[in-house]
Amino acid sequence: MAEGTKTIEMEILRYRPEQDKKPFYQTYAVAFDNDWSVLQGLQYIKDELDSSLSFRWSCRMAICGSCGMMIDDVPRLGCRTFLRNYYPNKLRVGALEHFPIERDLVVVVDDFINKLENIKPYLIPKQPRKLEQGEFLQTPEQLEKYRQFSTCINCMLCYAACPQYGLDSKFTGPGILALMHRYNSDSRDDGRDERLELGHSEQGFWGCTAVAYCSEVCPKSVDPANAINQNKMGSAVDYFLRFISPQGTAK
Amino acid sequence: MAIVGAGGTGLRAAIAVAETDPSLKVALVSKVYPMRSHTVAAEGGAAGVVRDDDSHEYHFNDTVEGGDWLCDQDVVEYFVAHCTENLVQLEHWGCPWSRKSDGHINVRAFGGMKVERTWFAADTSGFHMLHTLFQTSIKYPSIKRFDEYFCVDIVIEDGRCQGLVAIEVATGKFTFIQAKAVIFGTGGAGRVFRENTNGGIVTGDGMAMAYRHGAPLRDMEFMQYHPTCMPGTGLLFTEACRGEGGLLLNKDGYRFLQDYGLGPAEEKPRNKFMELGPRDRLSQAIWHEEKKGRTISTPHGEVVHLDLRHLGKKKLLERLPLIYEMAEEYMGIDPAHECIPVRPGIHYTMGGIYANLMTETPLAGLYAAGECASNGIHGANRLGSNSLVDIIVFGKLAGVEAAQFAKSVKNTNPALLEKQASAAEDRALALVTRTDGKEKHSVLRREMGKSMENGCGIYRTAPEMQATCEKITELRERYKNLNVEDKSSVWNSDWLGALEVGFLLDVAEAIAYSALNRKESRGAHQRLDGYEHRDDVDYLKHTLAYYTGDGAPQIEYQDVIITKSRPGTRAYGAAGVAADEQRMKEADNG
Numbered sequence: 001m002a003e004g005t006k007t008i009e010m011e012i013l014r015y016r017p018e019q020d021k022k023p024f025y026q027t028y029a030v031a032f033d034n035d036w037s038v039l040q041g042l043q044y045i046k047d048e049l050d051s052s053l054s055f056r057w058s059c060r061m062a063i064c065g066s067c068g069m070m071i072d073d074v075p076r077l078g079c080r081t082f083l084r085n086y087y088p089n090k091l092r093v094g095a096l097e098h099f100p101i102e103r104d105l106v107v108v109v110d111d112f113i114n115k116l117e118n119i120k121p122y123l124i125p126k127q128p129r130k131l132e133q134g135e136f137l138q139t140p141e142q143l144e145k146y147r148q149f150s151t152c153i154n155c156m157l158c159y160a161a162c163p164q165y166g167l168d169s170k171f172t173g174p175g176i177l178a179l180m181h182r183y184n185s186d187s188r189d190d191g192r193d194e195r196l197e198l199g200h201s202e203q204g205f206w207g208c209t210a211v212a213y214c215s216e217v218c219p220k221s222v223d224p225a226n227a228i229n230q231n232k233m234g235s236a237v238d239y240f241l242r243f244i245s246p247q248g249t250a251k
Numbered sequence: 252m253a254i255v256g257a258g259g260t261g262l263r264a265a266i267a268v269a270e271t272d273p274s275l276k277v278a279l280v281s282k283v284y285p286m287r288s289h290t291v292a293a294e295g296g297a298a299g300v301v302r303d304d305d306s307h308e309y310h311f312n313d314t315v316e317g318g319d320w321l322c323d324q325d326v327v328e329y330f331v332a333h334c335t336e337n338l339v340q341l342e343h344w345g346c347p348w349s350r351k352s353d354g355h356i357n358v359r360a361f362g363g364m365k366v367e368r369t370w371f372a373a374d375t376s377g378f379h380m381l382h383t384l385f386q387t388s389i390k391y392p393s394i395k396r397f398d399e400y401f402c403v404d405i406v407i408e409d410g411r412c413q414g415l416v417a418i419e420v421a422t423g424k425f426t427f428i429q430a431k432a433v434i435f436g437t438g439g440a441g442r443v444f445r446e447n448t449n450g451g452i453v454t455g456d457g458m459a460m461a462y463r464h465g466a467p468l469r470d471m472e473f474m475q476y477h478p479t480c481m482p483g484t485g486l487l488f489t490e491a492c493r494g495e496g497g498l499l500l501n502k503d504g505y506r507f508l509q510d511y512g513l514g515p516a517e518e519k520p521r522n523k524f525m526e527l528g529p530r531d532r533l534s535q536a537i538w539h540e541e542k543k544g545r546t547i548s549t550p551h552g553e554v555v556h557l558d559l560r561h562l563g564k565k566k567l568l569e570r571l572p573l574i575y576e577m578a579e580e581y582m583g584i585d586p587a588h589e590c591i592p593v594r595p596g597i598h599y600t601m602g603g604i605y606a607n608l609m610t611e612t613p614l615a616g617l618y619a620a621g622e623c624a625s626n627g628i629h630g631a632n633r634l635g636s637n638s639l640v641d642i643i644v645f646g647k648l649a650g651v652e653a654a655q656f657a658k659s660v661k662n663t664n665p666a667l668l669e670k671q672a673s674a675a676e677d678r679a680l681a682l683v684t685r686t687d688g689k690e691k692h693s694v695l696r697r698e699m700g701k702s703m704e705n706g707c708g709i710y711r712t713a714p715e716m717q718a719t720c721e722k723i724t725e726l727r728e729r730y731k732n733l734n735v736e737d738k739s740s741v742w743n744s745d746w747l748g749a750l751e752v753g754f755l756l757d758v759a760e761a762i763a764y765s766a767l768n769r770k771e772s773r774g775a776h777q778r779l780d781g782y783e784h785r786d787d788v789d790y791l792k793h794t795l796a797y798y799t800g801d802g803a804p805q806i807e808y809q810d811v812i813i814t815k816s817r818p819g820t821r822a823y824g825a826a827g828v829a830a831d832e833q834r835m836k837e838a839d840n841g
Contacts, residue, residue: 016739016741017741018739018740018741019739033550035483035484035581035582037581046693046744046745047693047697048693051691051693051735051736051737051745051748052736052737052739052745054742054743054744055744056283056287057451058283058287058289058450058451058452059287059289059291059292059450060450060451060484060486061292061486061487061573061577061581062576062577062580063291063292063375063378063573064286064287064288064289064291064292064450065286065287065291066283066287080580080581102421102741102742103741103742104742106742108421109284113284113398116386116389117389120389121386121389122344122345122386122387122389122390123343123344123345123387125343129343131336131339131340131343134339135339135342135343135348135355135356136342136343137353137354137355138350138354139350139352139353139354140349140350140351140352142354143347143349143350146347147347150347150379150382151375151378153286153291153378154284154286179386183345186345188345189345
């Protein structure tokens with residue numbers, strides 16, 4: 001990485017559990033080029049100034065979802081946020097809000113992964129289809145019903161943005177509820193009933209307090225707030241029908 | 252059973268094991284969470300014959316010709332026959348493939364492919380395949396994931412691979428996983444070069460581990476340059492840009508590819524003409540344009556223009572939304588109104604751990620599939636949209652084969668394995684415990700990337716390759732004097748980075764020596780020093796590089812398996828049509 005032409009101060013959250021009693025901010029002067037991302041700034045620090053700084057990253061192109069972090073208190077992807085937009089002011093980089101800090105900018109994501117695993121995030125077709133039968137037919141309109149909700153990169157920025165998740169981490173949260181909605185809305189899927197109990201609970205769609213900051217910070221325009229909203233309406237109907245037909249719920 | 256790597260290959264293999272025998276426990280080990288694996292970054296799509304005017308024969312011919320006849324044809328025959336069913340399987344698992352109005356999946360054109368056969372999910376096909384596989388894998392209770400476990404070595408005992416040693420990244424603790432068979436789906440080694448499209452994790456780990464244990468790395472000199480990458484960062488602008496009708500222009504706005512045997516230049520390029528030619532030829536043409544002074548100078552080097560303007564904003568947002576986003580966000584360019592500056596960057600490792608049709612490596616009990624393997628389907632140049640099917644066709648096969656092997660062997664006395672595992676742990680730990688080292692791995696990595704670009708770039712000469720070989724030898728020597736400053740246990744990425752540079756350097760050496768020794772030009776290996784032509788007499792052969800410890804790799808050769816396509820003229824554009832006709836005539840007469 002070549003030395004750039006301007007210098008920006010980056011205040012980076014540091015926390016090494018084996019030696020630091022609590023997290024603190026450390027300031028680094030980063031010489032940068034105009035097209036550098038915050039991630040490139042962090043890589044410069046690691047390569048040139050302080051090899052002990054830890055952070056997750058890989059693809060550099062906003063698709064692997066590794067480098068979610070707080071940049072001046074806003075949840076953002078480090079690889080798609082540019083230093084030039086902060087210069088000549090300094091810039092503060094912290095670990096994603098609402099997750100325990102493992103070290104420096106690395107957070108513990110077990111809760112998110114467990115939630116993802118618990119919603120049956122896979123197609124549950126009415127009847128299994130054999131390979132010889134070819135693909136399920138699905139029109140572009142049917143695809144469009146869930147397509148947007150299938151583009152979540154699991155970067156968890158929406159969890160850092162969600163006040164409800166911050167208050168009570170039992171809430172399933174925006175990204176995973178959007179994923180549940182993605183499968184429920186897929187014309188090939190028949191698993192909605194199996195996902196219903198969690199979806200209907202206080203930990204599910206009803207836990208959302210409709211702040212919609214999740215959709216604002218989403219780098220992929222997944223719009224989880226919209227997914228949740230659609231389900232609150234659907235869920236209300238299901239809830240009502242459950243009273244008049246206790247054996248099962250309407251589809 | 253253990254699988255290393257939880258990208259497309261590893262996940263597909265894990266599901267195959269779980270479906271073959273649910274009683275087999277599968278440890279799926281990955282240094283990142285599965286959805287971070289580099290499969291995620293594949294954009295354009297995956298090849299599988301579906302159209303009435305297409306055939307397995309055509310896909311076979313395109314692949315073998317695209318690979319400049321260095322493909323093992325028995326493997327290509329198996330491959331093309333199994334692509335479509337594996338893509339349908341992904342569809343049954345929920346992959347949101349783009350559709351035609353009648354509800355059937357849609358296909359797009361791709362470079363070097365005679366008929367449209369590339370399945371796609373907008374321009375995030377790899378992302379959708381990876382997430383579909385990851386989410387589907389959650390259904391199978393026999394798959395136990397070890398997310399963020401960094402594999403440092405495999406354990407070989409009694410002549411076969413029986414497990415692996417990994418560092419739990421969160422704690423720095425070692426884990427030994429005993430396994431009756433191990434599958435590598437560890438991906439490529441693009442990070443050996445400086446300017447590349449690859450994620451930071453693509454560091455050749457599996458290749459280096461297998462190599463150090465005596466498995467040969469095959470055809471490593473064939474590193475693919477993708478012609479359309481972002482200057483500076485090397486980020487990828489998918490070939491689907493051209494599949495959808497994008498054009499390549501030089502500084503005069505001229506479609507220069509017509510000067511390199513790819514023409515004629517028609518308004519919309521025909522398949523296998525012009526912009527729909529193969530990647531090696533396009534990258535080479537850009538190199539020549541630069542020499543002729545017909546490229547555009549930028550702070551990040553010489554570029555040509557990728558012109559998508561005529562496609563219009565609506566189509567761009569529908570078919571190439573990620574490309575639109577990258578151009579806007581990273582470069583401040585609106586591709587509906589401006590051309591995108593692009594230059595070639597390292598993209599794909601055609602070579603890898605030698606594996607046969609059944610994904611077996613020469614190390615019993617070790618299977619390899621996907622980019623880390625060289626099973627012979629890509630030859631000297633991979634065609635776009637063949638790698639996303641490679642990972643599912645051979646990932647599945649590796650799962651089935653390894654599961655059968657696992658059932659056929661007995662466990663060895665664990666004490667013997669643990670002794671070896673403990674030695675592997677000591678080796679990895681030595682990097683971080685020593686205090687008298689001087690070298691920084693970030694410096695070695697940078698010098699390696701630059702040297703590889705100088706010596707093993709798009710065009711190569713013996714003195715430059717020789718210099719790179721010597722440089723890599725020097726870097727490997729300096730690596731022994733490494734200083735890992737961070738001595739902590741929790742999430743010590745300084746230590747993991749040092750281990751990765753160790754893997755990279757071994758792979759880099761195999762690449763450089765394999766290149767130096769191949770005295771011909773074929774596919775992605777092009778020379779300017781008296782070996783400008785393909786030499787089927789001496790080099791219709793795979794290169795095998797064997798590890799020798801501190802010394803240079805030992806280079807041997809192996810015959811290419813030819814079943815039905817004799818090496819012929821590799822031509823595109825109008826010349827390609829003529830060559831096809833000639834071949835058919837010969838076939839009729841013979």
